[in-house]
Amino acid sequence: MRDIFFLVKDLEASIEGNKILKGINLGVNRGEIHAIMGPNGSGKTTLSNVIMGNPLYDFGSGDIVFKGESVVELPPDERAKRGIFLSFQYPEEISGVSMINFLRLSYNAINSYRNPNFSQPKPMEFRKLVKSKMEVLKIDDSFLSRYLNEGFSGGEKKRSEMLQMLLLEPELIIMDEVDSGLDVDALRVVSDAVSSLNDGKRSFVIITHYSRILKYVRPDFVHVMVGGRIVKTGDYSLANEIEEKGYDWILKEVSV
Amino acid sequence: MSKDEIKRIKVDLSEYDFKDPENYAFKFEKGINEEVVKRISEMKCEPKWMTDFRLKSFRIFQSKPMPTWGYKPYLDEIDFNDIYYYVKPTDKQGKSWEEVPDYIKNTFDRLGIPEAERKYLAGVAAQYESEVVYHNVKSQWESKGVIFTDMDTAVREYPDIVKRYFGTVVPPNDNKFAALNSAVWSGGSFIYVPKGVSVDIPLQAYFRINTQNMGQFERTLIIAEEGASVHYIEGCTAPVYSTNSLHAAVVEIIAHRGAHVRYTTVQNWSKNVFNLVTKRAFAYEDARVEWVDGNLGSKLTMKYPAVYMLGKGAQAEILSIALANAGQVQDAGAKVVHAAPYTTSKITNKSISMGGGITVYRGLVKAMKGAVGSKNHTSCNALIIDELSKSDTIPHIDINEDKVSLGHEATAGRISEEQLFYLMSRGLSEHEALVTIVNGFIEPFTKALPLEYAVELNRLIELELEDAVDAGARKVIY
Numbered sequence: 091m092r093d094i095f096f097l098v099k100d101l102e103a104s105i106e107g108n109k110i111l112k113g114i115n116l117g118v119n120r121g122e123i124h125a126i127m128g129p130n131g132s133g134k135t136t137l138s139n140v141i142m143g144n145p146l147y148d149f150g151s152g153d154i155v156f157k158g159e160s161v162v163e164l165p166p167d168e169r170a171k172r173g174i175f176l177s178f179q180y181p182e183e184i185s186g187v188s189m190i191n192f193l194r195l196s197y198n199a200i201n202s203y204r205n206p207n208f209s210q211p212k213p214m215e216f217r218k219l220v221k222s223k224m225e226v227l228k229i230d231d232s233f234l235s236r237y238l239n240e241g242f243s244g245g246e247k248k249r250s251e252m253l254q255m256l257l258l259e260p261e262l263i264i265m266d267e268v269d270s271g272l273d274v275d276a277l278r279v280v281s282d283a284v285s286s287l288n289d290g291k292r293s294f295v296i297i298t299h300y301s302r303i304l305k306y307v308r309p310d311f312v313h314v315m316v317g318g319r320i321v322k323t324g325d326y327s328l329a330n331e332i333e334e335k336g337y338d339w340i341l342k343e344v345s346v
Numbered sequence: 347m348s349k350d351e352i353k354r355i356k357v358d359l360s361e362y363d364f365k366d367p368e369n370y371a372f373k374f375e376k377g378i379n380e381e382v383v384k385r386i387s388e389m390k391c392e393p394k395w396m397t398d399f400r401l402k403s404f405r406i407f408q409s410k411p412m413p414t415w416g417y418k419p420y421l422d423e424i425d426f427n428d429i430y431y432y433v434k435p436t437d438k439q440g441k442s443w444e445e446v447p448d449y450i451k452n453t454f455d456r457l458g459i460p461e462a463e464r465k466y467l468a469g470v471a472a473q474y475e476s477e478v479v480y481h482n483v484k485s486q487w488e489s490k491g492v493i494f495t496d497m498d499t500a501v502r503e504y505p506d507i508v509k510r511y512f513g514t515v516v517p518p519n520d521n522k523f524a525a526l527n528s529a530v531w532s533g534g535s536f537i538y539v540p541k542g543v544s545v546d547i548p549l550q551a552y553f554r555i556n557t558q559n560m561g562q563f564e565r566t567l568i569i570a571e572e573g574a575s576v577h578y579i580e581g582c583t584a585p586v587y588s589t590n591s592l593h594a595a596v597v598e599i600i601a602h603r604g605a606h607v608r609y610t611t612v613q614n615w616s617k618n619v620f621n622l623v624t625k626r627a628f629a630y631e632d633a634r635v636e637w638v639d640g641n642l643g644s645k646l647t648m649k650y651p652a653v654y655m656l657g658k659g660a661q662a663e664i665l666s667i668a669l670a671n672a673g674q675v676q677d678a679g680a681k682v683v684h685a686a687p688y689t690t691s692k693i694t695n696k697s698i699s700m701g702g703g704i705t706v707y708r709g710l711v712k713a714m715k716g717a718v719g720s721k722n723h724t725s726c727n728a729l730i731i732d733e734l735s736k737s738d739t740i741p742h743i744d745i746n747e748d749k750v751s752l753g754h755e756a757t758a759g760r761i762s763e764e765q766l767f768y769l770m771s772r773g774l775s776e777h778e779a780l781v782t783i784v785n786g787f788i789e790p791f792t793k794a795l796p797l798e799y800a801v802e803l804n805r806l807i808e809l810e811l812e813d814a815v816d817a818g819a820r821k822v823i824y
Contacts, residue, residue: 144767166770167779175771182768186786192772195782199773237786254772 093158095120095293096262102150103140109150110136112318118262121290125304125329126297128315129337134297135179137315138266142176143169156262171203175260177251179267183239189250190234193220193257200258223256226286227279245276252283259287264295269303281306301329314340377427380404383529386432390498390532393505403518403528410522413648415708417675420646424620429592431530431563447616456809487545492576493538494549497565500536507538511569515598515626515654523594523622523648527563531596534564539574539605548577548610548796566597570605570633577608579796581640591618591645599627601635603657608636612799614643614806617673621647631657631686638794639666641678642806650708652681655689655720662691667791670703670735671810672817679708679740680724684717684750695726696788698807699735701814710742711752718749728758729787731780731811732820777815781808 098116102109110133118124128134140147141154143166154162161169184192194216201208211219220234227249239247248268255263268280284294284307296307304312304326312328313320316337321344322328332340375382383404387397412421487494493504500508518528539545570576593615601607607627615621621644627635637651653662668676676699682691697705707726728737739756761783769779785792785804792800814820 142767142771146763146767165776166767167773167775170771170773178768178771182762182765184765184769184783184786186789187782192769192782195774195778196769196772199775199778203773258772 094118094155095157096295097153097155098137098141099153099155101137101140101152101154103136104148104150105136105146110147110318111140111150113152114315114318114320116295116313116320118293118295120261120293122311123288123294123296123307123309125309125312126295126315126320127299127301127312127329127332129341130299132315133318134299134315135266136318138176138264138295138297141169141264142166142174167199170258170260171200173261175255175258175263177248177255177263177265177268179270181239181247181251183237183242185237185240187238188235189238190217190220192238193234193254196254197257220253220257223253226256227252227283229253244271245273248272248276249279252280256283256287261292262295263287263292264297266297267299268296269298269300277303277306301333304329316341316344376430378404378429378431378530382431386530386532389432390501392501395509396501399513399518400529400531403525404530406518407522407525407529410519410525412522416648416677417646417704417706420620420675424592426526432532449617453809487549490543490545491540492543492545493536495536497534497536497567498532500567504536504538507569508536508567511567511598511600513598515600515628516596516624520624524596524624527565527594527596527624531563531565534566534595534597535568535578535580536566537568537576537578539570539576541571542573543571544575544606545577548579550579562593564595566595568597568599568607568609570599570601570607572602573604574602575606577610579610579799581611581613591620593619593621593623595623595625597623597625599635601627601629601633601660603631603633605630605633607634608638609651610638610795610799612640612642612795612803615647617643617645619644621649623647623649625649625651626681627651627653627662629653629655629657629660629662629689632659632661633657634661634663636663637665637680638791639664639678640791640795640803641666641668641676642810644674644676646675646677648677650679650681650710652683652710653691654683654685655691656685658686658688660686660689662689663694664692665694665791665794666696667788668695668697668705668707669807669810670697670699670705671814672701672703675704675706677706677708679706679710681710682712682722683710684713684720684722684747686720687717688719689717690721691723693722693724693726694790695724696791697726697728697737698731698784698787699728699737700731700811700820701817702732702734704736704738706738706740707756708740708742710744712744713747713750715746717747720747720750721752722750723753724755726756727787728756729784730758730760731784731814732760777812780811780815780820784811 094117096118098114101111101114103111114137126134136147140149143164149162153160156172156174198210229249239250242250269277296303296309308326312324312326314322322340380401383400387400513528516524518525537549568578599607599609625637629635635653639651641647641649651664655662662682664680666678666680668678670676676697679695680693693709695707697707699705705728709724711722711724713720726739730737737758739758741754765783766776766779769782770776774782784807792803
């Protein structure tokens with residue numbers, strides 16, 4: 091089992107004394123796209139935060155294994171350096187830190203880990219690299235001198251997350267409620283970003299309440315999460331079923 | 347003046363050209379009395395009016411009580427009888443490098459301060475500028491009638507201007523420390539910019555010859571005539587070591603009609619220093635005065651740069667930061683007085699406390715009767731890095747006119763764990779994330795500084811955070 095690309099095993103976690111995750115099991119191979127769907131309060135956001143190592147959540151028991159290495163003891167930056175990326179539902183706004191400076195710090199940190207011979211690109215070179223990614227996302231140049239996510243609209247924040255993803259080229263991408271509050275254009279941008287990285291070597295875990303995004307990024311597997319557990323797994327047709335019938339029928343199945 | 351020229355001047359700072367024209371006969375003892383005040387005046391060959399001014403100020407100093415605000419436990423430590431009130435420039439060089447505390451030497455190392463500059467900052471060598479460069483720059487000003495010299499020289503060479511303005515903005519009876527400064531002042535800068543002249547490059551305390559701009563009781567006077575403009579910069583971000591623990595400076599600015607004066611200070615005194623400074627400006631009709639004030643270091647700082655807007659349409663902007671680490675109290679803020687119609691002021695204060703340090707924002711916004719249409723906007727933000735540290739906001743508002751508009755926003759908060767997590771999820775270590783957030787927090791201040799100051803300030807913040815975290819002030823979560 092440990093040779094699986096990404097493995098979540100019997101994962102339990104809590105926040106402020108309330109147990110939220112009650113034994114999650116998930117296996118993801120390289121190149122796969124998984125969707126985790128579930129009603130509000132099922133623990134989806136907790137799962138994404140625990141995978142990334144947010145200290146506000148208490149890790150209980152179980153294991154998270156990425157490329158054969160348990161990451162549960164690693165701080166978030168070490169997880170990021172190993173290739174895990176979390177696209178946040180509500181990314182933080184950080185005043186006074188320009189996008190370009192932030193991107194440079196992040197890019198240099200991640201790449202110095204990946205490649206011991208990495209040398210930091212010159213400012214002009216780096217700007218060029220970032221701009222090439224911005225074109226894919228249809229982002230305006232003025233973006234780079236703005237402060238990190240400060241005053242960004244919902245769509246701009248999502249573009250900021252996608253820009254970071256394209257620049258850092260992670261291997262495992264967790265997307266938390268990526269479609270919440272996005273219009274069709276922004277959804278298209280997200281799906282373009284995913285396709286441009288989806289080269290068969292990277293994996294995606296798309297966490298979502300609604301199946302809307304899954305029309306743009308088609309998953310290989312769909313899991314349904316209820317009450318801190320994955321209660322049902324299927325293929326893309328499961329997402330369609332949820333769209334038609336909602337979650338009630340699954341809740342009934344679970345309680346039986 | 348081109349960028350290259352500025353660079354060349356900086357390089358030339360490493361050159362020394364010692365000269366010491368003054369040779370004083372007697373040695374000053376610790377403590378203060380009328381005799382000491384008279385001797386200071388005598389040594390400087392001052393005119394009688396200045397001697398009288400000093401003596402009058404000394405009597406005021408004696409009668410004034412200590413401030414009732416600020417941090418009492420530290421204020422109580424000041425022993426006025428245990429201080430040298432006049433130190434000859436030659437005595438200043440008497441200290442040896444060995445006497446400089448290790449933490450200062452280490453900070454020089456970590457900041458990468460050049461060897462030659464270290465000794466100057468540590469107070470073990472006097473810095474004299476290369477005469478050639480100095481004269482180059484100086485002649486550019488002089489051809490326009492600009493005067494830029496040290497205060498002692500100004501009293502002798504420009505008595506009419508000095509006599510007209512000296513002590514008019516900050517009178518000796520303003521507060522106990524202003525009275526003390528008025529009695530024993532020495533050093534500081536004198537700047538006079540004639541009508542309509544704008545000095546394009548910032549005047550830096552650096553450029554002066556044979557002066558003690560980092561004196562104990564420096565006195566600075568800036569006069570900008572109608573329509574003139576000037577930017578003065580003093581200090582540096584590297585720590586300045588001083589064995590004299592009491593520093594009480596006075597800065598007076600007079601901005602006549604339509605003049606524009608910006609005064610930038612970044613001070614990082616060693617951690618034994620009481621830094622008690624009175625800074626005030628008069629802004630007449632349509633004049634604009636800006637204080638950019640950075641307070642790092644010292645044991646206790648009490649400093650509230652002020653602008654009195656005395657003419658219609660005058661403007662004030664006060665932008666300041668304060669950083670308090672272990673054992674330090676930064677009691678700093680701003681004062682604006684709207685004494686004429688349609689005057690506008692903006693106050694931005696940022697404070698950071700860490701390692702058990704205490705920051706206090708203390709401010710006054712006052713509008714006189716008749717200051718119709720005046721506006722103030724005050725914004726103070728305090729960032730608290732760890733559980734040990736504290737911050738307080740004490741805004742005073744005194745409004746005697748209905749037709750004014752005031753805006754006030756204040757925030758105080760601990761460093762956000764969610765922000766740290768966000769940055770760390772992008773590969774930044776906890777320390778890098780912390781430094782990034784704190785430097786972002788003070789960005790409105792750093793972007794008002796010349797580039798080399800901004801870079802050094804960011805680096806210094808990083809060092810201070812390292813010290814606080816190493817001392818165990820911040821719980822390591824990750």
